[in-house]
Amino acid sequence: MSTDDAAQKGMFGVSGSGDTSGFGGLVRNVADPRSTPRPYGGYFDEVADLLGEGLAKADVGFEEAVTRVVVDRGELTLHVRRERIVEVCRLLRDDEGLRFELCSSVSAVDYLDAPQGNDADEQAARLHVVYHLTSMTFRRRIRLEVAVSVEDPHVPSVTSVYPTADWQERETWDMFGVLFDGHPGLTRILMPDDWDGHPQRKDYPLGGVPVEYKGAEIPPPDTRRAYR
Template sequence: MDGRAGEPVRRYEVTEVEPVGAELGASAQQPPSSGAGRGMFGVQGTGDTSGFGGLQRRRAVELDSPRPFGGEFDEVVDALEEAYTGFNDAIERIVVDRGELTLHIVPERIAEVCQAMRDDPALRFELCSSVSGVDYLGSDGRRLHVTYHLTSLTFRRRVRLEAAVTAEVPHLPSVTQVYPTADWQERETYDMFGVVFDGHPNLTRILMPDDWEGFPQRKDYPLGGVPVEYKGAEIPPPDQRRSYQ
């Protein structure tokens, strides 16, 4: 067909070009991982767990925070030092980060410190709102950390205690005699991370079956899973995707 009057006729040649970056031939294809992030449990480099290398993990604070800590934090630390005679032997380091005071406690002393935090009139941290676990796989020998969030209803303050143990000897004293609310929370931490709370009245699994082997929230626990079927497609289990293989 001719073009408009006075204009040359334009002709186009159509060629097939394979899409760049596409991986064809799979019904449930996952995007390939980059060198910066290999996925959740095989992550290297930036700490990206998405598989695309776009996230940057903030470097963990490991050093003591210098005094003055600022505001009420100095009052809390001074009151604990005065109330608890074993302060220097029990406190490994004190960190103030992102508006939160964290006291790193020698594992054997965690229940004693909680007792002082609750009973001293200048502290009065009456509530333990949370006991939870963290696995810092590859950090050092004491990779399993347990965190305790304490709240003073009297003074409207919050503080975070943290104790670290090894995966080979994951024992901590139970704080249930000080904070009864820690009962089920310690059971969940035991169930998911394998931390044994000595002195707990009934340390049994709370989420997984009693005969379950392993601790699902440890970073070296296998992903497992089952394939999920969709109409015309099937998603493989996590340990068969990308770099999990």
């Protein structure tokens, strides 16, 4: 990956003298999305091994359930195939050596301009559902990610494994438009029921109205900035 590909520059899509905030000089390194080679370090190898053993007992290969293992900034992320997410969560919760009893968060990320992975299917799957799991028994944390496309944004609900995911999946549906199949009541939780669109998608229009001052007019956000 070249230096230009591995970094994003600026903020708000502003370049040149139009940016008076100073954020135009920001240079942010972008993590390489490819798999991390073994050894992962710390307890991460143990988690991967125990998960692999549990999947093998169910006659499921590790690669059939997990497409990629990434260790970045001291955090373990397992990229899980959506059809296996419930099975993986149940194993992570119930295995005696894993005991990830708590799903503390379900959210999403829209990689509109930064496709993840190297093949066409992964690059098309711009919506990533992110699960944060905590083992209170072993004081460990991991992340799971499931990637889906805007055209087919269906992910099985994990509420049967983690009841705390109920409202979190509702918020993810509301903000990102991910449909959680099997959810007991998938309705909007922040926006009105008849709201059009999902506000945290990167291509959602910012909207707004122009603000008039004496001798000046400030245009609405969607005409003056492009958020990335």
